[in-house]
Amino acid sequence: MLMSSVVMMALLTAAPAPKSQPLTWKVTGSDVTFEMSSKDLRATRDGKEVFGLQSRKKDFLASLTEGVDATQDTSDWEASQSFTVLSVVGPWVSYEDSNGGYTGGAHPYASRIYVTQDVTKGKDAFNLLDVFPEKDVLKALKADGYVRKFIGDDRKAFENAKTVEGLLASLQAGEDCVGFEYGLDNVKRSVAFHHVEGDKVAVRISFGYAAEMCRGNMYVVGLLLPIPAALKPALERASTRQEGFLMKDAKAVKAPTVQFTWEGAKAKQP
Known part of the structure; x- marks a missing residue:
């Protein structure tokens, strides 16, 4: 049966999807x-x-042009920075901060790291060791197969470590060049919440690189941590996407990535 001209016209003139x-x-x-x-x-x-995220562009540009004279040739300079949202639990936003480029000197720069920010308290206020008992984080790190690959010559120092800082000090960078020695701040703030598994939550912790030859590398350790009672309601709301979301659902909820780029310019003639 042929479609009537009225119906066809209605389809052709239908408003675009909002x-x-x-x-x-x-x-x-x-x-x-x-x-x-x-x-x-x-x-x-x-x-x-x-x-x-978008409001950070001003600071990104300012950091590159501050102290640079207009008569300086920066035509071979370039930089980029991106932010990818990973999870949002209560007032905690976790994202990946990736930046790189060349702004003079001997070589380019590059880094990638996770960042968690408590939007009610400021940039560096979040601390994973304030949310979870340190003994639970320490136990999970000691049990992690990837972490154990980097136990140093003094295995007893690793096994007997009473703090996260002590455990990290017992690890060696290895061929992978993992920056464990600088890692206490990473354990505190370079995290994201991946998924809930029974009465535990999967937490991802990112570590940077230990030597310049490994610049740009990021290493992620996954831990399963018992959920503190105070955190259960916020995690439940995030895991069901009522308020926020967990890392496993970031793609499904179309969590944004924001990227800024900059290029230098030829020197202006006096």
Whole structure:
């Protein structure tokens, strides 16, 4: 049966599909509201931004041009920085910070690392060892097969370590060039929440590189940690995507990646 001309005309003139709307949610027990789109993730309190990705472009450009004279030839300079959102649990945003380029000197630079930020307290306020008992984190690190590959010559120092800092000091970078020796801050803040498994949560911890020849490398350790009672409600809401999401669902919720790029210029003639 042929389609009527009226129906066909209606199909031809139908309005285009509306653009997807930003995903918005309010963090239970707080005054924080998140808004996420394909191009940004923002958190506000009383209408004021306390976290954002796109708003970082100004600082990115300023860091590259500060102290650079217009008469200096920077035509071979370039830089880029990207932020990829990994998880959002309560007021904690975890993302991968990747940057690289060349801005003079002997060689280019490159780094990748996870960052977790508590949007209610500032950039460096989050500390995994304040959320989970250190003994649980220490036990999980000692049991991890990847970590155990890097036990140093003094195996007893590893097995007898009473703190995370002591354990990290007993590890060696190895051929993989893992920066465990600088890793206490990574354990505290370079993390993301991957998934919930029974009464435990899978946490990813990223470590940087130990030597310049390994620049740009990132190493991720996965731990299963018992969920503290105080964290259970926020994790439940994130795992069901009521408020935020976990790393395993980042692709499904279309968590954004924001990238900034910059190129130098030829020197201006005086």
